[in-house]
Amino acid sequence: MEYLVEAFGNSIELIFSLDGEIYGIVGRSVFFALTATFLAALCGVPIGFLVATKRFRGRSGLLTVMNTLMALPTVVIGLLAYGFFSRRAPLGFLDLLFSPTAVIIGEFILSLPIIANLTVSAVQAVDPRAILTAKSLGAGRVQVAWTILMEARFSLLAAIIAGFGRAVSEVGSAMMLGGNIRFYTRTMTTAIALETSKGEFGFGLALGFFLLLVVFSINILFHFFQVKGRQ
Amino acid sequence: MMNEIGEMVQLELRDVTHCYNGKMVLDIPHLSIERGKIYGVVGPNGSGKTTLLSIMNLLIRPTTGQLFFEGKSIHDEDNSRMEIQRSMAMTLQTPYLFDTTVEGNIAYGLRARGNPRKNWTAIIEDALQKVGLRGLAKRRARELSGGEVQLVAIARALVIDPKILFLDEPTANVDLRHIHQLEEIIAAINGDRGTTIVLATHDLSQAYRFAHYVFPFFEGRLVPSTMHNLFGGTIKSSPDGPYFDTGKIQIWILQEVSSSASTHISINPEDIIVSKEPFASSARNRYEGTITQVVDQKGRVDLVVNAGESFRVQITEHSFRRLGLNVGSRIYVTFKASSVHLL
Numbered sequence: 001m002e003y004l005v006e007a008f009g010n011s012i013e014l015i016f017s018l019d020g021e022i023y024g025i026v027g028r029s030v031f032f033a034l035t036a037t038f039l040a041a042l043c044g045v046p047i048g049f050l051v052a053t054k055r056f057r058g059r060s061g062l063l064t065v066m067n068t069l070m071a072l073p074t075v076v077i078g079l080l081a082y083g084f085f086s087r088r089a090p091l092g093f094l095d096l097l098f099s100p101t102a103v104i105i106g107e108f109i110l111s112l113p114i115i116a117n118l119t120v121s122a123v124q125a126v127d128p129r130a131i132l133t134a135k136s137l138g139a140g141r142v143q144v145a146w147t148i149l150m151e152a153r154f155s156l157l158a159a160i161i162a163g164f165g166r167a168v169s170e171v172g173s174a175m176m177l178g179g180n181i182r183f184y185t186r187t188m189t190t191a192i193a194l195e196t197s198k199g200e201f202g203f204g205l206a207l208g209f210f211l212l213l214v215v216f217s218i219n220i221l222f223h224f225f226q227v228k229g230r231q
Numbered sequence: 232m233m234n235e236i237g238e239m240v241q242l243e244l245r246d247v248t249h250c251y252n253g254k255m256v257l258d259i260p261h262l263s264i265e266r267g268k269i270y271g272v273v274g275p276n277g278s279g280k281t282t283l284l285s286i287m288n289l290l291i292r293p294t295t296g297q298l299f300f301e302g303k304s305i306h307d308e309d310n311s312r313m314e315i316q317r318s319m320a321m322t323l324q325t326p327y328l329f330d331t332t333v334e335g336n337i338a339y340g341l342r343a344r345g346n347p348r349k350n351w352t353a354i355i356e357d358a359l360q361k362v363g364l365r366g367l368a369k370r371r372a373r374e375l376s377g378g379e380v381q382l383v384a385i386a387r388a389l390v391i392d393p394k395i396l397f398l399d400e401p402t403a404n405v406d407l408r409h410i411h412q413l414e415e416i417i418a419a420i421n422g423d424r425g426t427t428i429v430l431a432t433h434d435l436s437q438a439y440r441f442a443h444y445v446f447p448f449f450e451g452r453l454v455p456s457t458m459h460n461l462f463g464g465t466i467k468s469s470p471d472g473p474y475f476d477t478g479k480i481q482i483w484i485l486q487e488v489s490s491s492a493s494t495h496i497s498i499n500p501e502d503i504i505v506s507k508e509p510f511a512s513s514a515r516n517r518y519e520g521t522i523t524q525v526v527d528q529k530g531r532v533d534l535v536v537n538a539g540e541s542f543r544v545q546i547t548e549h550s551f552r553r554l555g556l557n558v559g560s561r562i563y564v565t566f567k568a569s570s571v572h573l574l
Contacts, residue, residue, distance in 0.1 A: 134339070136290055136397075137391065140313060150331075151329060
């Protein structure tokens, strides 16, 4: 118990001492996750919109695949991407392994199915009269699509926040693709795993508090937008 | 393009049919809409009024048939299709307001048409004033009452100054105060701007109050008579001729379509004679009943008479007073077999 209390005290001290390394790791993690989420939203929202609004052969199969991908273990993503980015792999010439870009790509792959799937649900939840009304007022195809997205905006924001939550809290792919390199690819989750294994429980706990804070904030935002979306 | 009496035909439907899941829900051999007129499309729920309006507003494509706008055929691939659609507007039976302000909703059509933003404020204010909602521009659309929603939907359609305005049951979900207001606004739109209006309603008296022409509509088809005194039942034969059995009363008819065919009939309220005593005449249908409702329609009186079935009868105010009628009066309703329209 004494050990835990000591570690807790150390973590509080580290947080309030404005330790550069800790804040660097937090900043880097948030930056990676934000970038990955932004890119995943750019791809996931249009994919989700098309799947929700178009009828095509294989649509139901695609939805099943998208649903399955939501539950994909992060280490599997790390493993597959590693297979493509390692020196002898097809994309080895890009020299991406153990770089921030690789971490972002891993997080992007993890966020994409979440954003796309939740976009499908958000768009399907829009009242069909919105489309009829837009068309009857002379909206073209792009304007109708934009109107649907605007009507689903709170649910879409919730989808994007859920994608960010997945990206910022994953550890498997960031570890495998980023290599947990200090001041370069080390994120909150990889640092917690490393510091705990080294016995630096206080350091890990301090990062854990930040991660909890980020995840908690995300959940508050997620809940807020879900409630707004239902209104 | 002019019709035979020289009026401008704005929209024309030729041999239009529409099917849902293989079932034909609309069958219009020919229908033309003239510029500046008000049309009432009347019929019971599910008769195809909304489908007809949606096809005329180019929101859905008919399964077969052709549409003409100001004499020109409308083709699916034609770039002018969007242009034609933009010269019309429609309000839905339960209007949908976008999740923004009243102002944002009314501006929708202006934005879709690329109307410069600097013009919007004046146009929106003017439209809101016309529908009696001045000062509500900044209000969230989702906070409005049913009547206000309908008025905003009309204002939203008005700002784009449509050549044809389709109104699908505009007074179906609004309170009495807003019904009068809406009716005045609709009449003013036609009177002031000359906008052609096609109004779908199940309220026959509303259609007759407004419309220059009324299209009675039943099971996706235009029918020759009004939709009052609409009864379902079967046609049966007897040595005295065919009759229509509603299950409650038997009504003599002229035509024998097919024995035991399940169908509907309608009788024009104006074709029914009211008397306090039975009288000798050539009319074969006569029923004794009780007046259950009296509606003053300015100059004429609508009576609802329970005579086995509920009949709506239209008489003049003078006849009403002369016969000394009131709710509860026992009377006879008489009409000819030839006044019964098979649908």
